[in-house]
Amino acid sequence: MLQSLLTDEFSKNVGRILTEGMLVEINSHPSPGLVSPFSKGSHRDMDYNTFLRSTATLSKYMPYFVQIGLKYDDDILKRIRKIGLLAEKDMFSVTSGVNTQKGLIFLCGLIGASVGRCRKLNLSIDRKNISNIIKDITKGIVERELNNIDVNKYLTNGERLYLRYGIEGIRGEVERGLPTVLEYGLPAFEEGLKIGLNLNDSSVHSLIHIMAEVEDTTVINRKGLKGLYLMKDHAKNAIYLGGMSTKQGRLYIEKMDKYFIRENISPGGAADLLAVTYIIYKLEKMENHDEI
Numbered sequence: 257m258l259q260s261l262l263t264d265e266f267s268k269n270v271g272r273i274l275t276e277g278m279l280v281e282i283n284s285h286p287s288p289g290l291v292s293p294f295s296k297g298s299h300r301d302m303d304y305n306t307f308l309r310s311t312a313t314l315s316k317y318m319p320y321f322v323q324i325g326l327k328y329d330d331d332i333l334k335r336i337r338k339i340g341l342l343a344e345k346d347m348f349s350v351t352s353g354v355n356t357q358k359g360l361i362f363l364c365g366l367i368g369a370s371v372g373r374c375r376k377l378n379l380s381i382d383r384k385n386i387s388n389i390i391k392d393i394t395k396g397i398v399e400r401e402l403n404n405i406d407v408n409k410y411l412t413n414g415e416r417l418y419l420r421y422g423i424e425g426i427r428g429e430v431e432r433g434l435p436t437v438l439e440y441g442l443p444a445f446e447e448g449l450k451i452g453l454n455l456n457d458s459s460v461h462s463l464i465h466i467m468a469e470v471e472d473t474t475v476i477n478r479k480g481l482k483g484l485y486l487m488k489d490h491a492k493n494a495i496y497l498g499g500m501s502t503k504q505g506r507l508y509i510e511k512m513d514k515y516f517i518r519e520n521i522s523p524g525g526a527a528d529l530l531a532v533t534y535i536i537y538k539l540e541k542m543e544n545h546d547e548i
Contacts, residue, residue: 267326270371271318273542274364275311277535278357281527282307284459286509288467288490289516290527297513298478298522302354310347310356314364317343321365325372325389332373332393336365359426360528366390366430367535381543383442383536387433394430401427413477421481425473426525434532440465441533444499451501461500462533464509467491467526474524483521490515 282304285292296303317339324335340361347357370389371381379385402418405411414425429436444465448458468491475483490512498505516522 264323264326266375267319267322267372269542270322270368270539271315271320273535273538274318274321274368275315276538277531278307278311278314278360278364280455280459280534281531282311284456284463284530286513287460287463287527288509288512289522290524295513295517298517298520302351302356306351306354307356309350313346313350314343314357314361317346317361318364318368321368322372324365325369325374326376327372332369333397336362336369336393340365357528359525360531362426363430363528363532364535366393367532367539369393371539381539383438383540386536386539387438390430391433394427397427397431398424414473417473417476421476423471423473423476425471426528429470429529434529434536436466436470437529437533437536440469441529442537445533445537448500453500457500459530459534460509463523463526463530464491464494464499466529466533467523468495470523470526470529472523472525474522479519479521483519486519487516487521487523487526 282291283293284290285294287297289298291297291299291302291304291307293304320339321336324332324339328335343361344358347361348354367386367390370386370393373379373389374381374385402415402424405415405419407419411419414427417423417425424431441462445458445462448461449455453461468488472484472487475487479486494505494508494512497508500506500509
């Protein structure tokens, strides 16, 4: 399939931004419970180098997602998933079977294809159009994939949590056009930059706002709904203290990191949406010939 998608310079540039978003997320610190250059977070099976290997391997697939949006008008979700499965196989190969970025492969596939569609349809590459195209690509995904689960087959974590709690997870997020990113992640990231925070601190500032709102299935899978509420409560406390814009907020987030590691809370879903936040922000900058 990849041989039929000849990548052009536009696709390569968008692919680079998708990869950059993955790197910004993994480099952000302190990121409560998550892997960073200084911590394994709440994980025993992965570290910073695991993510670097994974990201390096996945980077080659990113331009192909863009090409799908440029070349095709139908079956876009199916085409994204075909490439996603190839990327996932390579990811597991270099991580010795550890799932570092499976959810992010799916999100990057959707964003890449949506940007390709924007270019094909002569639409501005901005958050509104990306959101609307992702809604269109994933329309009906919750009904098709979660409301008709065959309980006799092997269930993914997302399917199992939907059956138990009614949590729609990433499928619900994308079918609604990434509302957590548009309403919380991006405004917090841009607020951080506006008040003079650097890229890292703006990213953590955004992450905390995402954690306060997202139904993070990674957290629920490990710690149930109690763990989700703990994550949200701590994130809201950090926001109340000013997040990364105040000394008190920074100290609280550092304490959150230690607490999350101790309690085995890992907000992997929030981390994926932080990567998406940066990607969409940077894509808009690319469209306007601007730089961060």
